[in-house]
Amino acid sequence: MTKKSSLNPKTTKFEFGGVLGTMVMTVALPILSVILNQMIRPDYHIEGCFRNFDWNRVTQGLQPVSGLISNTRTWTYYILWFLSLLFFDTVLPGKWMQGITLRDGSSLWYKINGISVVAMLSLILAVRWKLTDGLMPELQYLYSHQVELCVVSIIFAFILACYCYVVSFIPLLFNKTNKEGTKEKILAVGGNSGNIIYDWFIGRELNPRIGPIDIKMFCELRPGMMLWLLINLSCLHNYYLEYDGKINDALLLINLLQGFYILDGVLNEEGVLSMMDITTDGFGFMLAFGDLTFVPFTYSLQARYLSVSPIHLGYVKFFSILSLMCLGYWIFHSSNSQKSKFRQGKLSHLKSIQTKRGTKLLCDGWWAKSQHMNYFGDWLISLSWCLTTWFQTPLTYYYSLYFATLLLHRQQRDEEKCHEKYGKDWEEYQRKVPYKIIPYVY
Known part of the structure; x- marks a missing residue:
C-alpha cells in the first residue's frame, strides 16, 4: 500500500x-x-x-x-x-x-x-x-x-x-x-x-x-x-x-x-x-x-x-507577415536550442544558478530576457498567421487570443511547479529574470 x-x-x-x-x-x-x-x-x-x-x-x-x-x-x-x-x-x-x-x-x-x-x-x-x-x-x-x-x-x-x-x-x-x-x-x-x-x-x-x-x-x-x-x-x-x-x-x-x-x-x-x-x-x-x-x-x-473571402496582400504585406513569422520562429527555435544544448553541457560558459537539487537554472542568453522566451516567439508566429487575413474579420484572430491564454496558463503551471521544486533558488532566479514571457512587458 x-x-x-x-x-x-x-x-x-x-x-x-x-x-x-x-x-x-x-x-x-x-x-x-x-x-x-x-x-x-x-x-x-x-x-x-x-x-x-x-x-x-x-x-x-x-x-x-x-x-x-x-x-x-x-x-x-x-x-x-x-x-x-x-x-x-x-x-x-x-x-x-x-x-x-x-x-x-x-x-x-x-x-x-x-x-x-x-x-x-x-x-x-x-x-x-x-x-x-x-x-x-x-x-x-x-x-x-x-x-x-x-x-x-x-x-x-x-x-x-x-x-x-x-x-x-x-x-x-x-x-x-x-x-x-x-x-x-x-x-x-x-x-x-x-x-x-x-x-x-x-x-x-x-x-x-x-x-x-x-x-x-x-x-x-x-x-x-x-x-x-x-x-x-x-x-x-x-x-x-x-x-x-x-x-x-x-x-x-x-x-x-x-x-x-x-x-x-x-x-x-x-x-x-x-x-x-x-x-x-x-x-x-x-x-x-x-x-x-x-x-x-x-x-x-x-x-x-481566405478560401471563401479572398484577400490580395501585395508584396509589402506579404513579406512583412513573412518577416514576423521568421522572427517568431528564430526566437522560438534558437531559445529552445540554447536551453537544450545547455542541459547537455555544451554551453557551460553561460550564467546559471546552481540549485540545491544539483541542477542549474539558465539565466543567460535568450533566457536572461524572459523566463519563457520560447513562448514569446511562439506567440509571434500565431500572430503572423492571423495577419494573413489582415483586418477584414475578428474571427481569425481568435487563434492568437486563445494561444496567448494557453501560454499564460502553461507559464503559471510551470511557475508553481518550479517554485515547489526549487524553493529559494527559484526566488533568486525570478529576481535575476523578472519578466515571464514578453521582455520588459510581462
Whole structure:
C-alpha cells in the first residue's frame, strides 16, 4: 500500500475550476469548435462570412450533423485516416529514442519516424494528383464536409478518452513489473483525484500505450497535425479549381507558414519528448479533443476564411507577415536550442544558478530576457498567421487570443511547479529574470 501511494500520489490540486469547470469545458469546447467551423462556409462567400453572421444559418447547417452516427462515409474516411497513420507509424523506418526518466526510475522508448510518415503522405498525394488529373476528390470531400468531420473527431476523441480511462485501471500485463516491483501503472499526478469526470477529462494514466504505440505522442503529432495540413491544402486546392488555376497570395502564404510549422514539428518530433504534455499530463478528453479536434478544425480558420473571402496582400504585406513569422520562429527555435544544448553541457560558459537539487537554472542568453522566451516567439508566429487575413474579420484572430491564454496558463503551471521544486533558488532566479514571457512587458 505504501508503494502504491508513493508511486501515484492522490491529486489534491484541481485545475480548470475542478469538476464543475471540466464538465463545462467538455460541453462548451466541442460546441465552440462546431460553431467556429459553421461560421465559415463556402456559401457565406457573398454575404461576407463573419460580418453578417446569422444564427439561423448555423442551425440549418447543423441539421445534417444530427445524422452523423449513421453517416458511414464520413466515419469510414476518418477511421481509415486514423488507422492508416497508426499503420505507417508502426511499419515505416525510424530511430528509437528514450524519453525522460519517470517517477519509478524507468524510461519509455519512442519510435521517431516523422520523416518517413511525411514522405509517405507526400507520395500518396502526388500519386492521387496524377491519377485524378489534379481533381483530388478526397481533398474536395474534406473541404466540403469539415463540419461533419469535426463532429466525428469529437465523438472519436470522447471514445478514445473513455478507453484510456478504463484501461488505466488494468494492471501491467504479461508478468511485467515497474521499477518498484509492482504491476501498477504510472498515473498522472494531476489526474488521480478519484473523481471519474475530472480524471477522465484530465487523463488518469500518464502514458497509455497499445503495443509499441504511445497513444499520447501519436495523437499529439499525427492525426490532428497532419489533418490540419490537409485542410489547409484542401482550401488552396478548392480555390485553384474554382478560379481556373489562379492562386491567391494570402491563401498561399498561410499554407506556407502553417505548413512549415507543422512539418517542422513532425520532422523534429524528438523535441516533444521533453514537453509538459508528454512528461506531466495524463491523456484524457482534454488532450484527445485538443489533438484530434481543436488543432485541425480551429487552427485552420485562416485558410478556410481566405478560401471563401479572398484577400490580395501585395508584396509589402506579404513579406512583412513573412518577416514576423521568421522572427517568431528564430526566437522560438534558437531559445529552445540554447536551453537544450545547455542541459547537455555544451554551453557551460553561460550564467546559471546552481540549485540545491544539483541542477542549474539558465539565466543567460535568450533566457536572461524572459523566463519563457520560447513562448514569446511562439506567440509571434500565431500572430503572423492571423495577419494573413489582415483586418477584414475578428474571427481569425481568435487563434492568437486563445494561444496567448494557453501560454499564460502553461507559464503559471510551470511557475508553481518550479517554485515547489526549487524553493529559494527559484526566488533568486525570478529576481535575476523578472519578466515571464514578453521582455520588459510581462
